[in-house]
Amino acid sequence: MRVDGRRNDQLRNVKITRNYTKYAEGSVLIEVGDTKVICTASIEDKVPPFLKGTGEGWITSEYNMLPRSTQTRKPRDISKLKIDGRTMEIQRLIGRALRSVVDLKAIGEKTIWIDCDVIQADGGTRTSSITGAFVALVDAVNKLHKQSPFDVYPIRNFVSAVSVGIVKDIKILDLCYAEDSMAKVDMNIVMTDEGEFIEVQGTGEESPFSRKDLDELLALGEKGIKHMTQIQKDVLKTDCLWIGTGKR
Amino acid sequence: MRVDGRRNDQLRNVKITRNYTKYAEGSVLIEVGDTKVICTASIEDKVPPFLKGTGEGWITSEYNMLPRSTQTRKPRDISKLKIDGRTMEIQRLIGRALRSVVDLKAIGEKTIWIDCDVIQADGGTRTSSITGAFVALVDAVNKLHKQSPFDVYPIRNFVSAVSVGIVKDIKILDLCYAEDSMAKVDMNIVMTDEGEFIEVQGTGEESPFSRKDLDELLALGEKGIKHMTQIQKDVLKTDCLWIGTGKR
């Protein structure tokens, strides 16, 4: 029996609110249980130096936690003049995940900035960020598409993410903080709506895990992703109809 | 006629939501028109070095804007390794404003961290931060008071803040961003519920102003503060009954 009474393969309640703030091209509040993240997608009409003149666009991400999104107050990065390693890892993961389903040539020389700011952290902030940021990205891309249609619609697939882990020898989906802090093995899975993997990151710092464990965790993750993808589709409604139409 | 149809002496709609997030000792979302700020108060059981051993407490504040709380994306401080000057000014103002109504000796050797994170910025973020942070502070102090009553209840007065300014030669209260960007004179006023001033900051960078202008702006500010204080009282209900009881 899990701390919040869920089945082992059950996600927490997921709520995605679009157009959460008014300035960003895409702006989403994603709530996964008590985890709450504001994800915005901002479009800038230039690219980083390494892409200048290539005709290609870029997607980059920044992740941050409000100081009191956590149980004890976490000092701001700027107070130490350093981004902490965990933050760096997460924002790189979010960026890779979104770029993997987008045709950057189709975007043209634009940068899409994805900002994920955690309002309240109760486990799974990185996976929630990916899931929510994808919806914000779709809204931002559609805004461009409506202004001036892309020749090739740039988003090829849905992408979402879930966590799985082993707590007291039981494999569970979508760990809340209480579970996460007891987990021996912890895995984050990013997948497309077609059941393919974008990223698999499993860590057994507390104790190594077997191939059989890994297989069961992957299966649990695939199940969770299917559910998460459906939630994205439900909230995007007809605004996701272009996704995949530009595949080449 | 103002851009949003308000009277010159009229505040925007103000909505204060208490217990907005679950970990902080005090946590408030304040909305003043389209300006939205999360204000949390966090209690830490130690004080900065200069107060160690004095028996006195401290209140300090940090202010930050989410990158896309503004019309164009504002890079995070950490990306430039510098807090910008405006941010520094604002967080110092918030700290001073709150300390001015609190008996730091009564608090004892604790630090109360006030974090004001702007979710959406439409003018008046610094004054909204003060008004909202005060409510979060009351909740945090009451939490301590209920656990173990203070000999002297530390909060002596309500404190709130409003902006006033001169736009096209007309004095107006509570400027939204569109008004703020046209203002020749811009003033922030922080006052207690007893009609006394904590802080007056008026700037005529675009054009100097006369003593008569100043007097009219102060009068307008006093009016706004009265309204703002009432809103704080309404939302705090019986939880504000201790305020002022510990005055010495």
Add this chain to the structure above:
Amino acid sequence: MRVDGRRNDQLRNVKITRNYTKYAEGSVLIEVGDTKVICTASIEDKVPPFLKGTGEGWITSEYNMLPRSTQTRKPRDISKLKIDGRTMEIQRLIGRALRSVVDLKAIGEKTIWIDCDVIQADGGTRTSSITGAFVALVDAVNKLHKQSPFDVYPIRNFVSAVSVGIVKDIKILDLCYAEDSMAKVDMNIVMTDEGEFIEVQGTGEESPFSRKDLDELLALGEKGIKHMTQIQKDVLKTDCLWIGTGKR
């Protein structure tokens, strides 16, 4: 009776030495009692990115205290990799004050850097910096004007600054450090020679102040500013004759 025997409405001795160092376009040592600040104005033939191509100039200011300008040694900013908040506030104030009396379009695409370096601090360093920096600015602008006359002389007004405060319930002008550290209310006033306000910053961190207090402090400040402006005129002699001639 004040610590140094002055009347409540009396400035300390003010001495302004022009051409204090030899390289800067304008260079002033201002001494206000024991407070000593070197103010230089340096002209650079380019503007910050946000003004490029606009034809407008810019004035910006940096303020710093020598480590042993104060009673106990103050570590240099660079040793902490951070400008402290007070420094940031002051340098922003100096910049705003000077820009408010200058026609930046008339200057053309140049930046005037104002550096205020405190050699000895005995209260009132920020107001002394503004008063001294104005004289350095006039010298620098005149140097340009003599080389190649401006169509429109850019300086519209004199600007100077004084501090006022309440110490032991008495309102006094131009607080020295001993007074400043006992003050319950502390106010900095920046005004033009025409008696108009550029900036009013009053803080009652130690105790709130009434509207009547504020009015008396403003009156005291206006008196001090008149005196300070006269001192600037005396030291600039015929070099201030152009001031205001270019008003439009």
Add this chain to the structure above:
Amino acid sequence: MRVDGRRNDQLRNVKITRNYTKYAEGSVLIEVGDTKVICTASIEDKVPPFLKGTGEGWITSEYNMLPRSTQTRKPRDISKLKIDGRTMEIQRLIGRALRSVVDLKAIGEKTIWIDCDVIQADGGTRTSSITGAFVALVDAVNKLHKQSPFDVYPIRNFVSAVSVGIVKDIKILDLCYAEDSMAKVDMNIVMTDEGEFIEVQGTGEESPFSRKDLDELLALGEKGIKHMTQIQKDVLKTDCLWIGTGKR
């Protein structure tokens, strides 16, 4: 056929030189093909603040590339005042990998610093770092053990790492740089000598991958790890006999 003529399941030549430098408690040069990394283990008689008084030790890692270990010169972190995200990710991975096989309680309140400095980078620097750092760690732990035997020998298992990936639809083991830069899928696998996983990190940024792909990559990785573990055993000879004896 691979760029260097290897079979798909073949490691490059691996050479591990122990006692490479003279001061560190453990010091190894690992060469995997043209990739060369100096790995040192340094023992410090204190722990980070979060472990003080717990009786537990800590293992932490830093990774860095010499500026000209790469094809074009990579500026040093200090010149940008920032550790780049990739470096941060790698050093966190190395630390987790080594901690996972060490009984930190058995170590006592000591920190073991693992420094991995890349002399020449030809792909697989992070996996080579883990493999080499493990040998340096054993040497450092044995030095302690010989001075004063541990009650419980702290190293429970061998740990090593390999990369696998998909290049032109072919799964290959131990990618050199030329292969890595063409890979669609890239995976790093960290395992014990008992065939259990410590960390699995697979990324399909360029293109998603199927469950079948994942399974084949894992199998290839397991094969590589077996070989890598044997190389560690060969170079450690009788110095690895204690490993695992302290398991509880």
Add this chain to the structure above:
Amino acid sequence: MRVDGRRNDQLRNVKITRNYTKYAEGSVLIEVGDTKVICTASIEDKVPPFLKGTGEGWITSEYNMLPRSTQTRKPRDISKLKIDGRTMEIQRLIGRALRSVVDLKAIGEKTIWIDCDVIQADGGTRTSSITGAFVALVDAVNKLHKQSPFDVYPIRNFVSAVSVGIVKDIKILDLCYAEDSMAKVDMNIVMTDEGEFIEVQGTGEESPFSRKDLDELLALGEKGIKHMTQIQKDVLKTDCLWIGTGKR
């Protein structure tokens, strides 16, 4: 004939003003021609960590140029978050020079901070800093000595510094900026009043120099040092009588 009409072996006018500012334990303005440096010595009742508990004191130095001490404005270190290399070199040199003539054991566990702030730079700022800082150091040490006499008076020797160089094949003493910028060889010499060397730093970046050149430069430097030492003695008068009395 030199640019300012001096003989090749002639110092510029040197003026040392003691008690230049009022807070520092020692405070000197040294003027060497148009080069002006404020040198202060501040006493702190603690030592850096590496000396804690040893009973020994420390002398450390910081050097800085005001932004407009130079012909074109030099941005402040803090604006780049980096101390420039030249500054670092100079402040280390000043610290070493002063420590070399002081018995740090005799000082006890105190730190003497030497701050050299250049008001106007016309060549020779590092040597002027050493010469001026020595006088400030004597004043600070005497202040301690008068409060509570040292068992062993800590200053063993006078120390001063001069520059020499080769300009158009002529060896000259005490280069001003115009000479320095034409010099092929540039040397700084730090010596005691007993004619012994503390530091010799000669650089022929523009062109190598022979042993004969070196010998002539050293002779010129020794001559300059004798003069400089006399100037220090003249300004210190009877306050230098203790120097050397504590030698052991």
Add this chain to the structure above:
Amino acid sequence: MRVDGRRNDQLRNVKITRNYTKYAEGSVLIEVGDTKVICTASIEDKVPPFLKGTGEGWITSEYNMLPRSTQTRKPRDISKLKIDGRTMEIQRLIGRALRSVVDLKAIGEKTIWIDCDVIQADGGTRTSSITGAFVALVDAVNKLHKQSPFDVYPIRNFVSAVSVGIVKDIKILDLCYAEDSMAKVDMNIVMTDEGEFIEVQGTGEESPFSRKDLDELLALGEKGIKHMTQIQKDVLKTDCLWIGTGKR
């Protein structure tokens, strides 16, 4: 008798390995006794801003010690966000030394980056860096020369460096760490193959030294340089034949 049995005027064994790593245009491992430094020369097709458009090239150097090149682990610069002063001093010295023998006009608008990374430090790392870096520089310049011959071959002279010092009143050449830490006087000498000085840096922090001491140290240094130059010639063989041919 020296700690390692050498004569007072004897260098340690010196071994220079060219082409030590495969990417850099010049790459050398220099071993002087137990001191080991990797020196690379990297060519970049642009110059710093102050040289743009002048047709001149630049040589710059960075020096760093691996954390465990020393007896106790030295934290990386990036962990403190500061380059330490000693490092700064050394890298500036290396850059000056190499520039002094190179015709930067002949190089054209290129930057040659010299990286000296200390693998093991047993005294004399700065002098070894210069000696080794010179060889790497020759290899890099020759690579350019072979691709497209310079009109004027840019390297005018050999340059190498040695340390000398006074330990227990005896003057010795090429101090190892054990000697260096006991030395009262410490001097670094950089010279050309023609017996001219590039840089002389002597420090008597522990105790001043006489002119006679200085003369003897210089003689010892000259002797060491002759030997060092011969070692460079031996390792460069016919690849040094162009050196000096372009002198003008």
